[in-house]
Amino acid sequence: MAGKAQRPGYDALAGQVAELREQVRALKTENARLRTEMAELRRGDGTPVAAGPTVGSEPEPGSGSGSGQRKSPPRWAKANVAKAHVVRVAGGRPRAPRAPVPGRRREVPTQRLIHAPSACPQCAAALDRGRVVGRRQVLELPVAPVEVIEHVVLERRCRRCGHVCRGAMPELSAQVGAHRRVSWRIVALVAALRTTLRLPIRQLQWLLATAWGLRLSTGALCGLLDEAARAGRPAAAALLAEARASPAAHVDETGWRQDGRNGWVWTVTTPTTRVFRFVASRAGAVARDLLGTDYEGVVVSDFYTAYDQLDGRHQRCWAHFLREVHELKAQHPDHAGLHTWATAVHARYEQAVAWAATAQTRHLPEREAARLGFERALLARCRAEPARVPHAALCQRVERYHAEFFTFVAEPDVSPTNNAAERALRPLVIARKISGGTRSARGSQTRMRLQTLVASWDLRGLDPIAEFLTLLRAPSLPTPELAPV
Numbered sequence: 001m002a003g004k005a006q007r008p009g010y011d012a013l014a015g016q017v018a019e020l021r022e023q024v025r026a027l028k029t030e031n032a033r034l035r036t037e038m039a040e041l042r043r044g045d046g047t048p049v050a051a052g053p054t055v056g057s058e059p060e061p062g063s064g065s066g067s068g069q070r071k072s073p074p075r076w077a078k079a080n081v082a083k084a085h086v087v088r089v090a091g092g093r094p095r096a097p098r099a100p101v102p103g104r105r106r107e108v109p110t111q112r113l114i115h116a117p118s119a120c121p122q123c124a125a126a127l128d129r130g131r132v133v134g135r136r137q138v139l140e141l142p143v144a145p146v147e148v149i150e151h152v153v154l155e156r157r158c159r160r161c162g163h164v165c166r167g168a169m170p171e172l173s174a175q176v177g178a179h180r181r182v183s184w185r186i187v188a189l190v191a192a193l194r195t196t197l198r199l200p201i202r203q204l205q206w207l208l209a210t211a212w213g214l215r216l217s218t219g220a221l222c223g224l225l226d227e228a229a230r231a232g233r234p235a236a237a238a239l240l241a242e243a244r245a246s247p248a249a250h251v252d253e254t255g256w257r258q259d260g261r262n263g264w265v266w267t268v269t270t271p272t273t274r275v276f277r278f279v280a281s282r283a284g285a286v287a288r289d290l291l292g293t294d295y296e297g298v299v300v301s302d303f304y305t306a307y308d309q310l311d312g313r314h315q316r317c318w319a320h321f322l323r324e325v326h327e328l329k330a331q332h333p334d335h336a337g338l339h340t341w342a343t344a345v346h347a348r349y350e351q352a353v354a355w356a357a358t359a360q361t362r363h364l365p366e367r368e369a370a371r372l373g374f375e376r377a378l379l380a381r382c383r384a385e386p387a388r389v390p391h392a393a394l395c396q397r398v399e400r401y402h403a404e405f406f407t408f409v410a411e412p413d414v415s416p417t418n419n420a421a422e423r424a425l426r427p428l429v430i431a432r433k434i435s436g437g438t439r440s441a442r443g444s445q446t447r448m449r450l451q452t453l454v455a456s457w458d459l460r461g462l463d464p465i466a467e468f469l470t471l472l473r474a475p476s477l478p479t480p481e482l483a484p485v
Contacts, residue, residue, distance in 0.1 A: 104137075106137065107137060107139070109137065116130050144212065145212060145213040146212045146213050146214040151169060151170065151172070153166060153167045153168070153169055154166065154167055155167075173473070174473050177227065177472075182216070182220070182224060184469055184472040184473055185465075185469065186214070186224070187224045187227060187228055187468070187472055188228065188464075188465045188466075188468035188469045188472060189465060190204065190208075190221060190224045190225065190228070191224070191225055191228035191229075191450055191454075191464070191468050192454065192464040192465045192468060193207070194225055194450070195450045195451055195453075195454040195464070196454055196458075196464060198427060198430055198431040198434055198435075200434060200435045201218050201221055201222065202218070204221060205217075205218060205221060222443070225446055225450065226442065226446050227472075228450065228468055228471075228472065229445070229446040229449040229450055231468070231471040231472045231474070232449055232450070232452075232453045232468075232471050233449065235453060235471060236275075236449050236452045236453060239273045239274075239275055239452060239453075239456050240268075240273075240275050240452075242270070242272070242273050243268045243269075243270050243273045243275050243291075244268075244291060244292045244295055246270040246271075246272075246273070246297055247297045247298065247411075247413055248270070248297050248298040248299075248300060248315075248411065248413055248414045248415075249268050249269070249270055249291060249295070249297055249298075249299060249300065250267075250268070250269040250270070250300045250301070250415075250418050250420040250421035250424075251266070251267065251268055251269075251287055251290070251291065251299060251300070251301050251307065251310075251421060252266075252267055252269075252301065252302065252418060252421035252422060252424075252425055253265065253266045253267070253282060253286075253304075253425075254425045254428065254429055255432070256278055256428070256432055256437055256438075256444070257432065257436060257437030257438075258278065258280075258437055258438050258439070258440070258441065258443075258444050259438070259439050259440060261280070263278055263279060263280040263444075264278070264279055264280075264281070264282050264286075265277070265278050265425065265428055265448065266278075266279060266286055266287065266290055267421055267424050267425055268290055268291060269420045269421045269424045271420075271459070272456070272459055272460060273456045273459070274424045274451075274452060274455035274456050274459065275290070275452050275456075276424075276428065276448040276451045276452050276455070277290060277448055278438075278444040278445070278447075278448050282306065283306060284305075284306035284307065284308065284309035284310070285309070286306075287306060287307060287309070287310055288309055288310060291310065293311075295310070295311070295312060296312055297312065297313075298312065298313045298314065298315055298407055298411055298414045299312060299313070299314050299315070300314075300315045300317065300414060300415060300417075300418050300420075300421070301314065301315075301316065301317065301418055301421075302316070302317045302320045302418055303316055303317070303320060303321070303397060303401065313404075313407055313411075314401075314404040314407065315404060315405075315407040315408055315411075315414050315415070315416065316401050316404045316405055317416075317417050317418035317419075318349055318405070318416045318417050319417040319418065319419060320417075320418070321394070321397075321405075322345075322346065322349065324394060325342050325345065325346070325391070325394065326342075328342075328390055328391055328394070329342055331390070332390045335389075335390055337385070337386075337389055338389065338390050338391050341381070341382075341385060341389075341391055342391070344381055345378065345381065348374060348377060348378050348381070349416070351374070352374045352406055352408075352409050352416070353416060355370055355374075355409060356408055356409045356412065356416070359409065359410075359412045360412050364410070367409060367410040367411075367412075368410050370409050370410070371406045371407070371409040371410040374405075374406045374409060375402055375403065375405060375406050378398060378402065378405060378406075379398060379399065379402045382394075382395035382398040382399065383395070383399070424455060427451070427455070428451060431447075453467070453468075
């Protein structure tokens with residue numbers, strides 16, 4: 001049995017007490033010195049001084065404000081940050097920052113109404129001038145009904161000699177079409193509203209009647225749209241030629257209904273053009289006809305087999321591929337091999353995107369070598385997977401299209417995804433859901449041509465109404481037959 005610990009004697013306890021008193025005295029001295037330094041620092045930027053040193057402590061000689069000199073801050077203290085226009089309240093304490101006031105932007109008034117007393121209510125003396133004590137702006141849309149401008153030609157007889165003369169009808173081709181009474185400005189507005197806002201004909205008819213008092217039949221509106229499409233035929237052909245000359249083109253298709261029958265809208269999209277065409281077929285010959293048989297650029301597309309018939313280099317869409325990988329992971333959440341493979345494939349894609357970001361400053365042989373390196377690494381990773389796994393079909397796709405996954409690494413102007421074509425088709429998809437499609441072949445042609453013009457102008461930051469006016473005023477166009485769209 002171990003013996004009890006021996007208790008310290010009186011002399012040992014007295015020594016410990018003396019040692020502790022010495023430590024307390026040193027800590028009080030250090031505390032006083034730090035309080036003094038903090039007080040000097042806070043006086044420098046106007047904040048209130050902390051409480052003085054503890055009673056019984058002795059500050060270091062020369063410290064404090066009584067010395068007349070400002071000491072430099074210690075090493076552990078951060079330097080003050082200069083703040084401009086600091087509002088302070090009583091006592092020098094800075095006011096807490098207020099939240100920004102949501103003020104309204106003041107417009108330049110087009111009409112100013114003065115509200116002021118004209119006579120003194122006390123002595124009835126006339127009042128003038130005055131100072132502004134209140135102001136309020138009201139935004140109002142003026143009611144501007146459509147203007148009906150009638151050109152009248154008069155015949156007059158001279159009272160002196162009896163000669164009969166008549167006036168001449170002015171040239172109005174810059175204002176209105178032949179045998180029409182609706183001006184080019186209204187035609188441009190109707191085409192822009194129909195295409196940009198995707199308004200159905202009935203809603204477009206209601207808007208014109210409500211906002212401007214312009215009442216047109218649905219057939220008249222369809223005729224105006226067809227006339228705008230006819231005026232834009234040369235411009236649409238030029239946009240198609242420009243797309244075929246682009247070094248890279250995004251192609252895609254989506255469903256469309258014409259007179260109750262299913263068809264497809266095809267698009268060719270470049271950084272400056274968006275071309276659309278409705279075809280009843282979804283075969284690869286349509287894409288070849290749209291791009292041209294001699295297209296030499298890079299075709300960016302998804303994995304639809306119709307695009308395999310296009311000659312030249314390809315870039316398959318990584319967004320489609322990774323989306324299918326994500327869906328496969330959601331279907332098999334417990335398959336460890338699938339998740340490992342998916343992580344490796346996604347990492348390979350991110351490495352290629354990071355490398356391609358610097359490809360502008362690299363030479364072509366170096367970019368081609370990098371493309372082959374990424375391609376071989378992805379192919380080897382897929383070939384290493386067993387045959388009976390959930391992602392076997394995706395591995396087979398990589399085996400088939402392995403040379404078309406990393407074209408964007410060698411070509412800096414090529415995107416790894418087909419998102420440009422997807423975004424180009426989205427307005428037509430929304431229009432299809434609103435109106436259900438078109439009712440005739442002429443209507444489909446009109447719709448696709450107007451969409452080609454407006455979408456391409458939108459890429460270039462141009463005003464569609466101004467561009468339509470330019471096309472409509474250029475030549476004298478024949479009046480087309482009406483076409484339901």
